[in-house]
Amino acid sequence: MKVITAVKRVVDYNVKVRVKADGSGVDIGNVKMSMNPFDEIAVEAATRLKEAGTASEVIAVSCGLTQSQETLRTALAIGADRGVLVETDAELQPLAVAKLLKAVVEKEQPQLVILGKQAIDDDAGQTGQLLAALLDWPQATFASNIEIKDGAAIVTREVDGGLEVLSLRLPAIVTADLRLNEPRYVTLPNIMKAKKKPIEVVKPSDFGIDPSPRLKTLKVVEPPVRKAGVMVPDVATLVAKLKIEAKVI
Amino acid sequence: MTTLVIAEHDNVQLKTSTLHTITAARLLANGVHVLVAGSCAQSVADTVSKVAGIDKVIFVDAPQFADGLAENVAAQVLSLASDYTHILFPATAAGKNTAPRVAAKLDASQISDVIAVESADTFQRPVYAGNAIATVQSDDPVKVATIRTTAFDAAQPNGGKATVETAAAVADSGLSSFIRREVATSDRPELTSARVVVSGGRGLGSKENFALLDPLAAKLGASVGASRAAVDSGFAPNDWQVGQTGKIVAPELYVAVGISGAIQHLAGMKDSKVIVAVNKDADAPIFSVADYGLVGDLFEILPALTQSL
Numbered sequence: 042m043k044v045i046t047a048v049k050r051v052v053d054y055n056v057k058v059r060v061k062a063d064g065s066g067v068d069i070g071n072v073k074m075s076m077n078p079f080d081e082i083a084v085e086a087a088t089r090l091k092e093a094g095t096a097s098e099v100i101a102v103s104c105g106l107t108q109s110q111e112t113l114r115t116a117l118a119i120g121a122d123r124g125v126l127v128e129t130d131a132e133l134q135p136l137a138v139a140k141l142l143k144a145v146v147e148k149e150q151p152q153l154v155i156l157g158k159q160a161i162d163d164d165a166g167q168t169g170q171l172l173a174a175l176l177d178w179p180q181a182t183f184a185s186n187i188e189i190k191d192g193a194a195i196v197t198r199e200v201d202g203g204l205e206v207l208s209l210r211l212p213a214i215v216t217a218d219l220r221l222n223e224p225r226y227v228t229l230p231n232i233m234k235a236k237k238k239p240i241e242v243v244k245p246s247d248f249g250i251d252p253s254p255r256l257k258t259l260k261v262v263e264p265p266v267r268k269a270g271v272m273v274p275d276v277a278t279l280v281a282k283l284k285i286e287a288k289v290i
Numbered sequence: 291m292t293t294l295v296i297a298e299h300d301n302v303q304l305k306t307s308t309l310h311t312i313t314a315a316r317l318l319a320n321g322v323h324v325l326v327a328g329s330c331a332q333s334v335a336d337t338v339s340k341v342a343g344i345d346k347v348i349f350v351d352a353p354q355f356a357d358g359l360a361e362n363v364a365a366q367v368l369s370l371a372s373d374y375t376h377i378l379f380p381a382t383a384a385g386k387n388t389a390p391r392v393a394a395k396l397d398a399s400q401i402s403d404v405i406a407v408e409s410a411d412t413f414q415r416p417v418y419a420g421n422a423i424a425t426v427q428s429d430d431p432v433k434v435a436t437i438r439t440t441a442f443d444a445a446q447p448n449g450g451k452a453t454v455e456t457a458a459a460v461a462d463s464g465l466s467s468f469i470r471r472e473v474a475t476s477d478r479p480e481l482t483s484a485r486v487v488v489s490g491g492r493g494l495g496s497k498e499n500f501a502l503l504d505p506l507a508a509k510l511g512a513s514v515g516a517s518r519a520a521v522d523s524g525f526a527p528n529d530w531q532v533g534q535t536g537k538i539v540a541p542e543l544y545v546a547v548g549i550s551g552a553i554q555h556l557a558g559m560k561d562s563k564v565i566v567a568v569n570k571d572a573d574a575p576i577f578s579v580a581d582y583g584l585v586g587d588l589f590e591i592l593p594a595l596t597q598s599l
Contacts (some may be wrong), residue, residue: 046310057553067422079535135390136399137488139367159535161554163417165402170360170390179361179465182387185528195469199528201384201537202480207359209466219377219535222526256399257372259412264423267560274574276594279566279584287581288565289486289543289598290510 042152042189042211044096045055046087047142048080048103050112076112080159080218081119085224086187087155088120095189098122100149104133104141104252110240117235118227124240125149129252131245135163137252145246146176147217151212153194158183159217169216174184179209183218199259291410292321293376296367297338298384301331301356304338306483307380309447310439312341315378317407321345322454323374325458329356329365335454335463342446352459357468364551365393371396371432375410381436381538393434400434405441419534420557440540440561441483449579474527480531482516484513486543489532489559492519493548493569493588503547503593509599515539515559517549532571533558548588552578562578568592 052058053073059069076084077161090096101116103109104127113124126143146154159166173180181196186202188195192207209215245252273279284288293315298305302339305495308324315322322343323491328336335349348370348582354362367377369390375394383404393400405423406414411428413435481487488507500520507514516526518533532539534557545561549555551574552565559565560579568591577583584591 050416053552058421060422067418074590110432116512134399136394136397139394148402161419161534164419164534165400167390167393167402171394171400173360174364174391174528175392177465179463180387180391181466182360183383195418202483202529205357205471206469207466208469210464213466218517218528219531221530252397252468255428255430256401257429259425259427260423261417261424264416264420267565267579269578270565270583272577272583275592279582279595280598281583283543283564283566287543289564 042096043098043100043149044087044090045100045102045146045149045151045154046116047085047154047156047168048076048101048112049077049158049160050105050109052163053079060261060263062263064263066258068098069258074108076106076115077157077160079217080220080223082221083155083157084119085222086123086217088187089222091229092121100125100126100151102142102145104129104138106130110159112237113240115227117238118231125218126218126240128241128242128246129245130161131252133252134254135167135171136166136255138168139175141245141248141252142172143175144250149233152202153211153213155215155217156235169214169235173214178212178214180214181207181209182216184193184215184219185220185268187221291319291375292323292373293319293378293482294370294374295322295324295368296377296379296385296388297326297334297380299328299331299334301328302333304334307385307439308338309341309444310442311378311380311437313342313408313442314404314437315376316343317413317446318376325350325367327355327363329353331492339452339454340448340450341526342449344450344452345450347422347439347454348457349454350457350459352460354462359392359466359468360388361463362460363388365463367392368395369460370457375434376435377524379430379436381438385392385436389434389436395540396430396432396434398430398432398434398473399428400436403437403438404435406562419554420502421553433555436540440538449455469506479511479513480539481515484506484541486510486512486515487515487539487541488512488545488547489515489517489549490526491517491548491549492523494525497525504598508589509596512541512553517552517555530582546576546580547592550574550583551579576593
């Protein structure tokens with residue numbers, strides 16, 4: 042079976058972004074960009090399905106700027122067989138991405154699509170579920186284990202208070218949580234091999250989809266800054282402060 | 291204008307996340323209806339009907355809602371959606387799972403993790419792990435949003451007397467089925483609603499050492515949380531994770547032990563009322579948000595602190 046995995050190019054998780062002075066957004070010029078960490082877990086999961094003989098082909102898909110090809114190369118270096126870039130300069134919101142992914146899914150006909158549970162830039166956490174609904178497919182979000190058997194995906198999900206296990210009829214959508222796997226370290230030979238793997242570039246207009254943002258961002262500001270408090274010399278002083286000053290114990 | 295709030299529950303008890311979401315709903319529109327979709331969940335519907343400030347409970351009781359499967363719950367919400375201008379879910383694992391399925395079918399751009407309601411179409415939400423706050427406006431006819439529970443007070447659970455109206459259940463989608471649940475049983479309060487949270491980080495060094503937090507948590511009546519580093523290292527389960535991609539907490543008192551304070555962790559706890567940090571590194575970023583900082587060896591400080599309470 043074919044597996045699609047969706048990857049997003051985001052500001053690297055180690056970068057502390059700055060809000061632009063005019064309140065129009067955050068300054069992402071000249072900052073390090075990387076693959077969204079949860080998408081890396083998704084690509085690793087798809088790759089392991091292929092290595093186990095469950096998946097026949099892994100296709101990595103990204104939507105966005107030309108530079109997203111670099112993100113696709115990383116996915117190819119982890120183990121995806123080929124890439125598809127839906128190239129656009131538009132500011133992409135989750136609903137538009139889901140519509141674009143749906144078009145790619147309809148063309149490629151995979152049995153499973155694995156995405157990260159959340160992108161660390163917009164923190165929306167919607168794309169997988171939106172895609173599942175648009176396709177009328179079942180979904181399992183926040184996955185920590187995936188097993189394919191008898192035409193179904195048996196997925197363990199991280200939920201509040203513990204775990205739950207669902208059975209999804211294939212084709213299905215899964216979104217990856219932190220503990221699904223630990224993505225492999227990408228080796229130089231694999232980076233070199235990835236350069237030879239094909240990336241197909243398509244446009245939203247090829248699918249007749251308008252990717253324009255719908256939610257209007259009126260302004261972006263810094264969050265209120267929490268002031269640092271005081272350092273205390275010992276446990277006794279700490280307990281006294283908590284009791285008398287803060288009155289929380 | 292009427293808002294539909296989707297109640298979160300386990301068929302027996304209403305989750306407090308629902309009460310916080312109801313408060314957000316009351317800031318929006320004239321009317322507030324609450325959907326209770328469950329199986330043998332009459333007690334939940336009765337509980338909701340007593341919550342102050344709501345006008346109607348819509349109760350749907352059928353076996354296909356027993357386990358909160360997103361496909362079925364979303365279909366039920368969609369069957370009612372035409373009566374509403376806003377549909378709100380708590381931004382919990384359950385709400386985040388289901389809300390986008392509703393938004394997609396309504397062709398609405400969901401607003402995730404709302405922290406403030408400015409008007410019926412304008413909301414604030416954090417982006418980049420809370421390092422920026424975006425004000426967004428939606429012109430969708432039905433606005434679908436998830437509500438960050440720590441940003442809104444809980445609605446009064448008593449004093450209301452809303453009518454409970456039964457609605458017809460949509461059929462089981464047949465797309466997914468529930469197999470089993472492994473819920474950790476604990477005497478401790480639930481992490482996101484605890485008055486005190488004691489959290490441990492990589493500084494604790496091992497799973498065994500992580501248990502050193504237990505006596506302190508017991509003394510404080512606290513829930514136990516963890517940094518992503520501690521979860522990654524296998525010291526603590528993932529559902530204890532506090533941070534951008536874990537739980538968002540805002541207790542009265544947050545005690546961070548051996549946590550350096552990566553921005554992703556701060557995103558999950560910096561709205562706590564009082565923050566205490568214990569760390570051996572005086573330059574750790576956690577001290578920049580702590581009300582009270584104590585530099586030293588946590589293996590000496592933890593027992594001493596527990597003893598002196």
